[in-house]
Every structure is written in structure tokens, then in C-alpha cells.
Amino acid sequence: THIRPTSIVVFGGTGDLAKRKLFPAFFNLYIDGRMPEQFQIIALGRQVFDQEAFRDYVHENMLAFSRNPNFLKEQWDEFRKHITFFNAHIDDDQSYQDLHQLISQNDDRWGERGNRLFYLSIAPSFIEQVSNGLKTFALADNVAGDRIIFEKPFGYDKSSAIRLNEMLAKTFHEEQIYRIDHYLGKETVQNILAFRFGNSIFEPLWNNRHIDSVQITVAEQVGVENRGGYYDHSGALRDMIQNHLLQILCMVGMEAPNEFESEQIRDKKADLLKSVRRIKREDINHYTVRAQYAAGEINGQPKKAYRDEPGVDPQSRTETFVAMKFYIDNERWLGVPFYMRTGKSLQQKHSAVVINFKDSTKTKFPANRSSIENNQLTINIQPEMDIRLSFMSKQPGLDMEMTPAEMVFDYFQCASNGPEAYETLLLDALDGDSTLFMRSDQVEEAWDIIESIQEEWEHGDLSPIYTYPAGSWGPEEAEELLKRQGHRWLSSF
Numbered sequence: 001t002h003i004r005p006t007s008i009v010v011f012g013g014t015g016d017l018a019k020r021k022l023f024p025a026f027f028n029l030y031i032d033g034r035m036p037e038q039f040q041i042i043a044l045g046r047q048v049f050d051q052e053a054f055r056d057y058v059h060e061n062m063l064a065f066s067r068n069p070n071f072l073k074e075q076w077d078e079f080r081k082h083i084t085f086f087n088a089h090i091d092d093d094q095s096y097q098d099l100h101q102l103i104s105q106n107d108d109r110w111g112e113r114g115n116r117l118f119y120l121s122i123a124p125s126f127i128e129q130v131s132n133g134l135k136t137f138a139l140a141d142n143v144a145g146d147r148i149i150f151e152k153p154f155g156y157d158k159s160s161a162i163r164l165n166e167m168l169a170k171t172f173h174e175e176q177i178y179r180i181d182h183y184l185g186k187e188t189v190q191n192i193l194a195f196r197f198g199n200s201i202f203e204p205l206w207n208n209r210h211i212d213s214v215q216i217t218v219a220e221q222v223g224v225e226n227r228g229g230y231y232d233h234s235g236a237l238r239d240m241i242q243n244h245l246l247q248i249l250c251m252v253g254m255e256a257p258n259e260f261e262s263e264q265i266r267d268k269k270a271d272l273l274k275s276v277r278r279i280k281r282e283d284i285n286h287y288t289v290r291a292q293y294a295a296g297e298i299n300g301q302p303k304k305a306y307r308d309e310p311g312v313d314p315q316s317r318t319e320t321f322v323a324m325k326f327y328i329d330n331e332r333w334l335g336v337p338f339y340m341r342t343g344k345s346l347q348q349k350h351s352a353v354v355i356n357f358k359d360s361t362k363t364k365f366p367a368n369r370s371s372i373e374n375n376q377l378t379i380n381i382q383p384e385m386d387i388r389l390s391f392m393s394k395q396p397g398l399d400m401e402m403t404p405a406e407m408v409f410d411y412f413q414c415a416s417n418g419p420e421a422y423e424t425l426l427l428d429a430l431d432g433d434s435t436l437f438m439r440s441d442q443v444e445e446a447w448d449i450i451e452s453i454q455e456e457w458e459h460g461d462l463s464p465i466y467t468y469p470a471g472s473w474g475p476e477e478a479e480e481l482l483k484r485q486g487h488r489w490l491s492s493f
């Protein structure tokens with residue numbers, strides 16, 4: 001598609017996200033011929049950088065972090081001309097005026113008022129100020145072509161998210177607001193919808209008559225690294241469950257929209273979140289487990305305890321691991337437990353959805369039913385990218401012995417170096433497609449789902465915080481949570 005000329009403005013242009021994800025994503029889009037024909041990326045930062053020095057810094061990061069570090073020198077030499085560093089102070093009106101002028105120069109050069117894409121990769125406490133600055137200086141006043149991307153965290157709890165949404169609603173039009181959840185840009189997460197709705201053989205089974213339980217795991221091997229200051233005020237429930245895991249839940253559980261069109265898809269997701277049964281505070285222990293990593297070993301290397309990480313309170317009670325159970329009270333899912341878990345400093349990086357089917361056969365075949373395992377569908381999100389369907393098969397030989405077998409679709413075979421999540425999402429935002437971004441109601445519902453848990457964990461005394469050694473699969477109690485219902489964590493690691 002043809003994208004109009006665009007001025008791209010990155011607030012937090014010298015930050016971690018810009019260096020690891022945003023610049024590499026823009027450059028890869030450029031290499032793929034997907035950037036607008038005319039564009040300028042303006043990176044805002046408080047430090048003072050000479051233009052060429054900044055471009056060299058972006059170049060170094062490209063070599064270090066791009067999925068495609070073997071780019072051609074000529075491509076880079078062209079791309080770097082599109083980057084401008086702009087020394088700005090977000091509390092200074094002059095900066096907004098100067099920014100306005102810089103953007104207007106682009107428009108003059110292009111001979112038309114270009115689109116504008118603002119990326120707010122800044123601490124939550126600055127969002128209001130920057131939004132007001134954009135409004136006051138009429139930087140984003142073209143509703144049809146000016147868009148603002150907001151990074152997470154989007155609020156700290158339900159009431160702060162509502163306040164933020166109200167503030168933004170007064171400042172911009174909802175169609176200009178792009179709330180990013182980068183999990184929605186992942187190939188394998190998008191493929192969940194393709195798999196469900198592009199095939200006729202799975203959807204008839206996708207309900208409580210045939211599905212026994214669903215598991216969603218997002219395990220990370222990294223600890224909090226240098227993000228202790230942020231993370232210690234967040235924790236896994238806010239950092240991962242409220243957004244990434246609930247968004248995966250939506251993809252797995254939502255109803256099919258009539259049309260695959262942005263608002264309808266987002267309606268169906270919001271409906272699903274509304275149907276998630278809210279957990280009562282007194283039941284928290286029955287549904288959730290929280291834990292924090294203690295010292296351990298990962299890949300043969302010693303790993304320190306969470307409380308000893310830089311920026312973390314030595315007495316911290318912030319969880320780095322959560323396991324929990326949800327129910328969805330609608331016709332499709334009534335009675336089906338959805339188990340979720342996520343954690344840091346675990347043995348391996350591994351994210352997957354497992355659909356565990358019921359044994360609903362009426363036959364007595366084979367005579368020895370005890371050898372039969374339930375069918376499972378595993379959707380590996382990362383780092384493996386595949387879909388596996390397990391089934392029972394006859395063991396070759398003279399006897400009727402059954403053995404588990406698997407059908408596998410390996411995504412890597414067709415997408416070994418496919419686009420990264422941020423490439424997909426930035427292209428959508430440049431193109432004005434908000435399907436994969438979160439609407440205000442989804443964000444508020446997601447906070448509402450975890451609200452009682454947040455309250456009990458922060459102010460109550462019902463819920464202990466367990467520990468697990470770094471490099472393990474989490475605390476024993478996470479296993480217990482499933483055992484009570486005759487389940488166990490199923491995953492192909």
C-alpha cells in the first residue's frame with residue numbers, strides 16, 4: 001500500500017526501546033521497501049548529540065540488535081539521512097515550537113502536509129505533559145493522519161488507566177490513539193487467529209464440549225537485568241499478565257467477528273475480557289500463586305536473587321512469577337479452566353499455548369484404554385515457532401499397541417527471519433490500521449480482571465509469596481494449583 005509522507009517523532013529517542021527495537025524495526029521496514037517514500041525520523045532526547053554522532057550510535061545499535069545485521073552499506077547510507085536527532089526538554093514549550101518547525105520543514109520539502117506518527121517511549125509520569133504539549137502546539141491536529149503510539153505500562157491499576165484514558169480522550173480522538181502490546185505483533189500470536197478462523201476443522205472443537213483445559217505459558221530466562229527500578233514497582237502481574245497474557249487469552253478465546261475489520265475484532269476481544277470471571281478477594285489463594293526468584297543457576301552461571309538485583313528493595317515483596325487459573329463465563333467456555341503462568345529467571349525462554357482436549361470417545365478401543373493420552377494442540381509462540389497436534393497411533397508391530405504421535409507445522413521453515421513484532425506494528429500504525437492495538441475498553445477490562453488480586457497482594461494477608469531458585473520452572477505451589485484439579489503443566493520443554 002501507498003503510505004503518505006510521514007514525520008516520525010520518537011520521544012525517548014535515546015532510550016533502550018528505541019535502540020533495541022524501534023530503529024532496527026524502521027530500518028528493516030526500509031530494507032523491505034515498506035517505509036513511506038518520504039519520511040523523517042526525529043529522535044528526541046535530553047542529551048546533546050551531534051547529528052552524525054547520533055547516526056553512528058544508531059548504526060552501532062543496528063549491528064548489535066537488528067535481526068538483519070548483514071545489511072548493505074548503501075542501504076544504511078541512504079537510511080541514515082532520514083534520521084535527525086533533536087535535543088528537547090518535554091517540559092519546555094520552546095521544544096514543542098521547535099519541533100513544530102522541524103516538522104513543517106518536512107512538509108515544505110514534500111510539498112504537502114505529511115502524516116505524523118508520535119511514539120511515546122517515555123516514563124508514564126511524562127505522558128500527560130507530552131500529550132498536552134502535542135495538543136497545545138497543534139502537532140497532531142490532523143485526525144485522519146496523525147497518530148500517537150503509547151508504550152506500556154498503560155496505567156498502574158484500573159483507576160489510573162481510566163484517568164489516563166479520560167485525559168487522552170480530551171486531548172486526541174480515539175482513532176489517533178495506538179496503545180501498543182507488542183505480543184500482538186508476533187507472527188505466532190497473529191497466527192492463532194489465522195489457525196482458528198482460516199480452517200474449518202478446529203473451530204467446531206473449540207469449546208467446552210471438546211476442550212478440557214487451556215494453558216498459556218510465557219517463561220523468560222532473563223531476570224530483571226537493569227530494570228529493577230521499574231520492575232520492583234510493577235511485578236509480573238502488571239508487567240505480563242495484565243497485557244501480554246490476557247491478549248493471548250483473547251486470541252485463543254474470542255468469538256469470530258462477522259467481518260475481519262478492526263473495530264469488530266476489538267469488540268470481540270473486549271467481550272471476551274468482560275466474560276472472564278472476576279476472582280473474589282477471599283478466593284485469591286485458590287486461584288493464584290505468586291513467587292520471587294531466589295539465587296540459583298542458569299545455564300551453569302550463578303544467578304543472584306531478585307532482592308539482590310540493582311534497583312530492587314532488599315525487602316521487596318514484588319512477584320517475579322505468577323501462576324493462576326481463570327474461568328470464562330460464556331457459552332463456549334463455561335467450566336473450562338484457563339491456566340496461565342509467567343516468570344523471570346526460569347530455566348528456559350519458552351512461550352506456548354496448549355489446548356488439552358477431552359477424552360470424548362465412546363468406544364472401548366483399544367482394549368487397553370489406559371495407554372491413551374488425550375489429544376493436545378500446542379502452539380509454540382517463541383523461541384520455537386510451531387504448531388503441534390498430538391494423537392494416538394498404532395505402534396508398528398503384530399499387536400494393537402498404541403503410541404503417541406505428532407503432526408507438526410514448523411513456522412521457521414517459512415519464516416526463519418520473519419519480521420519482528422515491532423516491524424508489523426509500526427507498519428500498521430504508519431498505515432492507520434489499529435486492529436492489533438488495544439482500545440481503551442480492553443485496557444480497562446484487563447485491569448479490572450486483576451484488580452482484586454492486586455488489592456489482596458498489596459494490602460491483604462491471605463496470600464504468601466513463595467520463592468523459587470533461579471533456573472527452575474517456578475515454585476512447587478504452581479504445580480499444586482493444577483494438581484488439585486487433576487491437571488499438570490503440559491509443555492514441550
Ligand code: BG6
Pocket residue numbers: 152220239
Ligand atoms: C515486556 C515486559 O513488555 O515484555 C518485559 O515489560 C518482558 O518484562 C518483555 O521481558 C517480554 O517480551 P518478549 O518479546 O521478549 O517475550
